[in-house]
Amino acid sequence: MEISSQQKKEKEDEGRVCLKRRLGFFDSVCFLVGSIIGAGIFISPKGVLEYSQLNIGVALCIWAASGVVSIMCSLCYAELGSTLPFAGGEYYHVRRGLGSLPAFITIWTLTLFIRPASNAARALTAAEYISRPFYSGCPPPDLLKKTLAIGILWVLGVINSKSIKISTWVQNVFTVLKMMSLTLITVYGMIEFGDNTKALEPFKEAFNSEVPNAAQIAESFFQGLYAYAGWNYLNYMAEEIKNPSKNIPRSIITAMCMVIVFYLLVNISYLTVLTPKEIVSSAAVSVTWADRTIPSVAWIIPVSVAISIFGSLNGGMFMLGRLNYAGSKEGHLPAIISMLHVHYLTPAPAMIISTIIASIFVIPSDLISLTNYFGFSTWLLVGLTCISLVVLRYREPDLNRPYKVFLPIAFGVIAVSAFLVLAPIIQSPKVQYFYALLFMLSGVVFYIPFIHFKLQIPGFDKITCYLQLLLEVSPTDIFEDSKTD
Template sequence: MTEVREREGRRGEYSLEPKKNGGTEALEKKAPLDGDGVSVGDGKGVKLKRQVGLISGIALIVGTMIGSGIFVSPKGVLTQTDSVGMSLVVWLLCGILATMGALCYAELGTVVPKSGAEYAYLWTLGPVPAYLFAWTSTIVIKPSSLSIIALAFGAYVAEPFFSGECGPPQIAIKMFAALAILLIVFINCASVKWATSVQNFFTAAKILALIIIIVVGFVKLIQGEVRYLSPSVSFTGSSTNVFAYGIAFYQGLWAYDGWNQLNYITEELVKPYRNLPLAIIIGIPLVTILYLLVNIAYFTVMSPEELLQSGAVAVTFANRTLGVMSWLMPVAVACSTFGAANGTCFTAGRLTFVAAREGHMVEILSMVHVKRYTPFPALAFQSFIALLMLLPGDFETLVNYFSFAAWLFYGGTVAALLVLRYRHPEWHRPIKVPIVIPIIVLIASVYLVIAPIIDEPALEYLFAFLFILAGLIFYVPFVHYKYELPFMKHITVFFQLLLEVAPTSYFETEELQNA
């Protein structure tokens, strides 16, 4: 009979111990789950179900990565590299770095088979780094990403309804963005299968749009439009500022953002030991190839100067090549951004859910809908913050404040992999990457954190660092000392009844350990 180990409780302490069968009893908790009346022996309970297969996993990676980035980042990469050739090199290196980072995460995902990605893995370095990541991601990084992608969606959807040089007004863009967020959170709260089906559809739609750009680019190449791509010209004027390339990588890696998203839903993956690395190996190189081909296509139609002057690179490309069918490009970008927003919402909700389950957020966020088996409160919370972030209008500066923070945590996560390798070399690792890969990713993370600060020192980076540390104000009383406000239980019960949600029971089975 399949052995079942229930991971019970909130606000308990983690331990990392080797299992008797050679596997890893990773992050097992020691405290009981408040309010869970489900018997351990029957193996039943309200919990996340394994419904995400290989195809959906690939679609989630590809769909989340291909969003607004490929349509706006080429301009930023070219600005910092100063040449077509070096911009293409940066795009390639971004893909390689994303793939290596994801493979490191795949190893961690099998050693620590829990949803939450960085949050779960940073526990290796202690509860404080894990909490600070959850704090920063839940309150700012994830909601702001969702808001930015939704605003891009709103801008392209509103474009056909407003003619003139001024373009659509901000109020129209925000309305479409808000509608997109509300629709996406409804889909994700209603059903995991709905969410993954939407992801599959829009992933196919956006790849089709990129293929159109690539095919047009190949036609232009056959016609001899290669003057900006020849080796003798493409690297002319390349930037020699080593630290400026850090900002170029920021621009490129924004388009690759999502390479780690599958690790946020490890508990919902079917056969995670097989499907997690396969989805990474297939999904990220596919995106890298598409990005390189799309950038090449751009330069068959536009000169570097024209690309830098374009407010919307893909729209400029379409206007010059598709004629009366150029309207397809805003539609394609809208599909791309909607799919990316759906994937971002899907994974962001899981991060909040896991953080709350471990006592790092309020308890109601750790609950799952009793009928639909979705983390309804966590999804609603993330979307509410994203809607609030639409109000200020321009929050790109806010994202820039924390752009370096992401790689600070990525570097810390890879450091956790190295720590586990050193402390527990005897643990069973179904996926084990060569040691050189995490070392390269760690060095790259340090460079990406430091280089932009050296190139353009600004108070924004200091503010970002101080905001991260501000999470300790909540950590010390409410997490470390476990202080609970007297009225919180009543509020939790009220929302539990209102939303029809219940605490979860996390079961670790032998199927998970040997998948």
């Protein structure tokens, strides 16, 4: 009986200490969709509409255009992920294309601030929606929310440390549940669209409102692109995807198309029930929509928001663990972080350190507000990643590329990234942007002694050995896995 090359590779991996390729097409799509769809589409579509000057036509065009920009970025990442199917996402690709120092600044910024703060913010939002029903008429206490948020982080941290199968199951289930919630909103909108002739009126004069200026359109794009955040997560787990040369491009394209369609339909559903002014004045658009359409079971929507955030947070925790694992494997983080649990074959140390850092961010919530000023750095990393793609095209033309993006798309993403990096700084210069840039560059202070000159801290090897025995972890086996049949 003939065995496929993929089956041979999986059989060879059985005796190795390494991440296993366990995620199929459905798992990959669920991870991506579940990571992108968080609280944004349920709570704050008002941002796009507000900056669009309540112009419905412009707002819907910006939702679609934000999706197109995201899918352009995704296609660039699909080439990199299918060509170099290793954990680490942007960090690994920047290191391969641009070198060690830009890669270290990438992981320094992502690991120590952007991703942990993002996970902490999601955990706090989930905690608020979970505790809100018990405090009708008043906001839940901050201490309760923070305690519950830390508990959520550690539950997901333990799940991701113990079993990839369980964390995948959690992601799949929660993705299906949140898609059911979005389907409910979409179907009710379609029914209202068919039965109520007044629901058509806002769309007949969609472009008749005031047209926003260039600065307002830029702000609308920021709001729309924020709702699509997470489109790059699949590349972080490329080392665990079965048949990555085929499944990574297929999963990315399928997931992004699903998200774009649902985002547009849900926004149309909101507009068939609520006026633009009602949407802009609502703190949680989906909750206001539910009170208007299904008052007897309106509790479904707050529960759906909590479920959606929980699933998105699980994807964020999974991704951050792989980022830390990859950084350690490449020598940019302590060696203990790249070790795998000898029984579960999960990056347990990487998950533990990720959970600890995110938990620290929960305590002083003012730190989380600073993530708004790191938005430009996120797009700076996207631009660097696409520059790496172009560099690799010319420097390594013979590299096996199962999928190749149309190169002008990569140049388009670089141009968009440059705009999104410079626009907020030029439009509203604030000292916080300087602090964010200073934080990124401060990584050089650590890079020069510890990475470039390989300075060793006395006694650190003993600590590593002790932690290795305590956590029951082992270094990964090094082997060549560049083929992507």
